[in-house]
Amino acid sequence: MTTQPSDQEIISTVKRFSSVRGQGILANLLAFSRVLKDLGLRVGLSQVIDASRSLEFVDITRRGDFYSVLLSNLICEKEEVALFDRVFDCFWKDITLDEEPMETIELSVPGSEESQEESDGPGGSLEEVVAQATSQEEDRTQDRDPFFLPTYSPRESLNSKDFSEMGIEESRAIGRAILLIASKIATQMSRRKKRALKGDEIDPRWTMRKNIKYGGDIIELVTRKRRIKKTRIVLLCDVSGSMDCYSRFLIQFMYGLQNELWGVETFVFSTSLTRITHLIRTKDIGNALERISSSVQGWSGGTNIGHSLHTFNREFAPSLVTHRTVIVLISDGWDRGDVALMEQEMRNLKRRCYKIIWLNPLLASENYQPLCKGMQAALPYLDFFLSVHNVHSLVALGRTMQKLVA
Amino acid sequence: MNPKKLSIEKIQEALRSRQYICDRSLATVVYLSINLGKPVLLEGEAGVGKTEIAKVLAEVMQTGLIRLQCYEGLDASTALYEWNYPKQMLRIKLEEIGKGDRRTVETEIFTEEYLVKRPLLEAIQSNGTTPPVLLIDEIDRADMEFEAFLLEVLSDFQITIPEIGTIHAKQRPYVFLTSNRTREIHDALKRRCLYHWIEYPTFEKEYEIVMTKHPQIQTHLAKQICAFMQQVRQMNFYKRPGVAETLDWASALITLHRDELDEKSMEDTMGCVFKYREDLHHLKSEVAGKKLNLEGIFKDPMEFQT
Numbered sequence: 001m002t003t004q005p006s007d008q009e010i011i012s013t014v015k016r017f018s019s020v021r022g023q024g025i026l027a028n029l030l031a032f033s034r035v036l037k038d039l040g041l042r043v044g045l046s047q048v049i050d051a052s053r054s055l056e057f058v059d060i061t062r063r064g065d066f067y068s069v070l071l072s073n074l075i076c077e078k079e080e081v082a083l084f085d086r087v088f089d090c091f092w093k094d095i096t097l098d099e100e101p102m103e104t105i106e107l108s109v110p111g112s113e114e115s116q117e118e119s120d121g122p123g124g125s126l127e128e129v130v131a132q133a134t135s136q137e138e139d140r141t142q143d144r145d146p147f148f149l150p151t152y153s154p155r156e157s158l159n160s161k162d163f164s165e166m167g168i169e170e171s172r173a174i175g176r177a178i179l180l181i182a183s184k185i186a187t188q189m190s191r192r193k194k195r196a197l198k199g200d201e202i203d204p205r206w207t208m209r210k211n212i213k214y215g216g217d218i219i220e221l222v223t224r225k226r227r228i229k230k231t232r233i234v235l236l237c238d239v240s241g242s243m244d245c246y247s248r249f250l251i252q253f254m255y256g257l258q259n260e261l262w263g264v265e266t267f268v269f270s271t272s273l274t275r276i277t278h279l280i281r282t283k284d285i286g287n288a289l290e291r292i293s294s295s296v297q298g299w300s301g302g303t304n305i306g307h308s309l310h311t312f313n314r315e316f317a318p319s320l321v322t323h324r325t326v327i328v329l330i331s332d333g334w335d336r337g338d339v340a341l342m343e344q345e346m347r348n349l350k351r352r353c354y355k356i357i358w359l360n361p362l363l364a365s366e367n368y369q370p371l372c373k374g375m376q377a378a379l380p381y382l383d384f385f386l387s388v389h390n391v392h393s394l395v396a397l398g399r400t401m402q403k404l405v406a
Numbered sequence: 407m408n409p410k411k412l413s414i415e416k417i418q419e420a421l422r423s424r425q426y427i428c429d430r431s432l433a434t435v436v437y438l439s440i441n442l443g444k445p446v447l448l449e450g451e452a453g454v455g456k457t458e459i460a461k462v463l464a465e466v467m468q469t470g471l472i473r474l475q476c477y478e479g480l481d482a483s484t485a486l487y488e489w490n491y492p493k494q495m496l497r498i499k500l501e502e503i504g505k506g507d508r509r510t511v512e513t514e515i516f517t518e519e520y521l522v523k524r525p526l527l528e529a530i531q532s533n534g535t536t537p538p539v540l541l542i543d544e545i546d547r548a549d550m551e552f553e554a555f556l557l558e559v560l561s562d563f564q565i566t567i568p569e570i571g572t573i574h575a576k577q578r579p580y581v582f583l584t585s586n587r588t589r590e591i592h593d594a595l596k597r598r599c600l601y602h603w604i605e606y607p608t609f610e611k612e613y614e615i616v617m618t619k620h621p622q623i624q625t626h627l628a629k630q631i632c633a634f635m636q637q638v639r640q641m642n643f644y645k646r647p648g649v650a651e652t653l654d655w656a657s658a659l660i661t662l663h664r665d666e667l668d669e670k671s672m673e674d675t676m677g678c679v680f681k682y683r684e685d686l687h688h689l690k691s692e693v694a695g696k697k698l699n700l701e702g703i704f705k706d707p708m709e710f711q712t
Contacts, residue, residue: 044597050442057441058414058434065414068434076596078449078587078603208491215498232589262550263589277590314642318451319546319587348644351684 005039005083005295010090013038025060026052029070032091036074039087040295042278043074066092079275177394178256199223231324231354232263236312238331239296240270240303246361247300249388250330251292255280265320268292269308270301275316305335305374306342313348321352330359330388335374343377355383359397363387409440409467409536417466426455426462427607427615435602436463445560445581447545447596450604453648456584460541463580469536472579474525476548482555486565488522516569526559530575540579545595546588553592561598607649609636609710615649620656626707630667631656633707637698638679643688647679654678667704 013035021031033048051073058065067088075084193199195206206222214220235257237243237250250268258264258280266277274296293299321327327349335342350356358378362368363386379385387393418433436459439446448456464471474485494515501511523531529540545553559565563575583599585591607615612632616623631652639646655678664671680686692698703710 042593047597050444050600053442054438057438064430065434068431069438071431072435072438072446072600072602076447076593076599076601081603205491208495209489212491212494212498215502265590310642313644318645320589322588351644 007086007090010039010087014087014091025055029055032070032087033074035087035091036084039083041075041080041083047074077278079278177397178253178260193224194227195222196225197223199225201225231326232265232320232322233257233261233326233328234320234353235264235266236273236308236327236329236331237266237268238270238303238305238329239268239293239299240334241300242303242332242334243330243361244300247293251280253330253388265316267312267316268296268299269305269312270296270299271304271307273308273311273315302336303331303334303374304337305331305333305378306337306339306345309345309349310341313345313352317349317352321349323352323354325353327353327356328359329356330361332360332362333358333372333375333378335372337374339373339377342374346378346381350381356381357384357386357397358382359386359388361388412437412440420466421459421462422618424462424465425618426459427611427618428455428459429611432459432602432604435600439600440580442600443578445583445599447583447585447591447599447601448604449585449587449601451606451646451648452586453650454604454606455649456604457541457543460539460582460584463582464539467536467539467580469534470532470538471541472525472529472532472538473541473543475543476545476552478547478549480548480552484524485526485552486524486555486559487527487567488524489516489569490520490522494520518570521567521570526556527565527573529579529581530559530563530565530573532579533576537577537579540581542581542583544586545583545591546585550592553595557592557595557598560595606639606646609633612636612649612652616652616656619653620660623656623660624665627659627664627666628656629707630704631659633703633710634667634672635679637703637710638689641692641698643680643685644682645680645685651679669700669704672700 017031017035021028029048029052033043036043051070054069054073058069060066070088071081071084075081195203201224203222203224207218210220210222211218235254237254239247239250254266258266266280267273267275276292276296279292279295386397388397414430414433414437417437418428418430421428421433435446450456461471497515498511529538532538560581563578564572566572609632612635613628616628616632635647635652655675658675658678659671662671676686676689680689693700
């Protein structure tokens with residue numbers, strides 16, 4: 001489930017740095033760290049220095065030890081280990097990887113025919129895949145619910161200020177709305193106390209301390225009050241083909257929230273789930289869409305919410321989701337996966353977290369009713385089911401958040 | 407054990423002799439950390455032995471273990487030091503009666519005698535023959551503010567107390583940080599650490615752990631337990647069992663004098679492995695649906711080594 005560049009990219013990056021690879025181990029180590037950096041891993045100079053210091057202590061002819069030394073020094077995230085391994089093999093063996101892709105990560109859920117089809121999909125240009133996926137998506141909707149089709153065409157049914165046709169002005173407005181939401185969430189009260197000028201109770205320790213200067217007679221009182229608690233938000237964004245027209249908004253939303261708030265984790269999913277928190281941590285929003293979509297499996301592909309939630313619950317939820325976590329799911333709810341699985345995973349998720357908010361861009365359409373099976377299965381587990389199709393809806397979201405944390 | 411005469415093999419062997427089975431890569435990281443004076447950041451699922459290694463290493467090095475359990479709201483006065491205010495007040499009152507010299511009192515009540523040492527200061531000030539092991543447990547539970555000042559302690563190994571001055575570490579403690587990844591640790595802190603992710607053990611390793619911790623267990627039973635665990639961890643449970651659960655279960659079965667596993671004794675003792683009603687329920691449905699091949703595991707556990 002990690003985001004990875006292709007083998008070709010690794011090979012070409014290694015080749016590009018082959019000129020700076022000198023004779024000694026140190027020159028090679030430096031080149032290696034630059035390759036890693038170039039492929040998007042965060043490697044600091046101090047880490048490289050420590051790695052080279054570490055090499056003094058081990059027998060570098062033992063490949064396993066050499067590997068452990070570099071790994072433990074240069075990498076500090078489990079998700080990055082897989083990529084590190086591939087670069088390590090490529091760089092230090094000095095052989096090229098097979099020109100053919102070795103193995104693509106399986107997108108399908110075992111036992112689900114529908115997604116089996118989709119995994120044949122990736123290949124050809126991005127546009128082709130998108131076109132293919134979108135047409136598939138629409139075909140399928142047609143099959144499933146003929147009455148529903150007329151309302152399901154985002155460009156038609158939503159008004160002109162839809163995010164799908166967003167301009168710079170709107171984009172600024174979104175930024176402001178996100179700030180508002182963020183500030184609402186960031187002001188929840190904690191059970192922990194902190195010192196305050198006008199608190200509700202006396203802090204004996206600090207009162208003592210403050211009054212030492214008066215010889216121990218209590219003259220000044222120090223009080224404390226409950227402090228503000230930081231709620232964690234986990235964003236799960238649907239980036240399948242049917243959500244394509246909202247992708248710019250999605251990116252901005254993800255960026256905005258993550259940069260405004262502490263501890264926001266961001267995931268995107270289509271047929272599989274990818275954690276992109278680290279990808280959008282940078283301030284450079286310009287190339288974001290490109291960078292993320294190139295590293296995410298199945299961008300603009302089909303949708304398998306159940307499977308993605310399953311991955312989330314299994315891999316990430318145990319450590320990320322607590323009773324204080326607000327889960328924000330952004331999806332149109334068009335699910336092609338197993339509905340039973342989705343229901344089960346929604347139930348699991350609901351048990352763990354504080355609130356689940358589902359944002360559905362289609363909800364704004366007057367004719368829209370959450371009829372499709374996936375959405376139906378999810379409804380009982382939602383705390384809030386809101387629309388996000390324009391700035392006003394975001395402001396409404398802000399109000400909901402305020403109620404939530406009050 | 408003399409820290410100067412260590413090698414990767416020796417560490418692995420010493421840990422093993424204290425019943426901690428680890429692979430060579432973890433031993434390498436520990437070895438490096440001792441030699442470089444760099445903290446180790448351990449991450450992994452719950453119950454894979456993150457905390458344990460610090461405890462065992464303290465035993466191996468025959469030195470003290472100083473443990474700091476993190477929680478939200480952990481602040482400098484609980485982690486570093488605090489002045490002993492009641493004691494200071496008493497001293498002042500006493501001096502009032504004896505008409506003591508004000509200036510002496512002022513300097514005296516801000517000396518080490520009136521200082522309550524918390525784990526980090528204790529670790530830095532320790533002056534035994536071998537540095538202590540400092541375990542900063544579940545760092546992800548503490549808040550960002552705490553992380554920030556931990557940064558100072560871990561990079562320079564010094565603590566500044568305004569009234570006294572800066573206290574430098576006489577010797578660098580062996581620092582272990584553990585994290586359950588409930589939130590991301592700041593890069594600056596990560597960069598100062600050696601990183602190691604502890605995986606769930608393989609069948610062989612888990613078998614070795616069970617046999618080491620419970621030498622009296624029947625080998626067939628141990629294999630059955632490990633095979634079961636390996637299978638269950640591949641499945642979709644709310645809380646996947648760790649090594650701690652394996653050992654609990656093994657000791658429960660030993661207490662019940664079971665020589666091998668059967669469905670009845672498994673059901674009776676499942677509470678050791680799964681701690682949620684839903685998971686127990688889920689297990690039953692998996693068994694009923696033949697997704698979990700119990701008979702196979704019971705009969706021929708070596709077949710299920712994956």
